[in-house]
Amino acid sequence: MRNYGLTQPEITFVNGRAYRNEALERDEYHRSMTQEERQILVERHFERAELRQIEADLNLLKAVELGKALQQLKEG
DSSP states (O other): OOOTTSOOOSEEEETTEEEEOGGGOOBTTBOOOOHHHHHHHHHHHHHHHHHHHHHHHHHHHHHHHHHHHHHHHHHO
């Protein structure tokens, strides 16, 4: 069944079974984000990305220091 986005039926039949289109129901739990909520999520995303980068840089620094220590032990 193609409706090309004009209207969606409340009940769809597939192989003799009826399925309700729950996407048509409106309630307070399923609502879109406000611009303020979206902005907060974007800011959190970038803050977490910065923290992940800092953590990765610290891990790289530790690995380099460990490599130097192992090199000194190997040389004697």
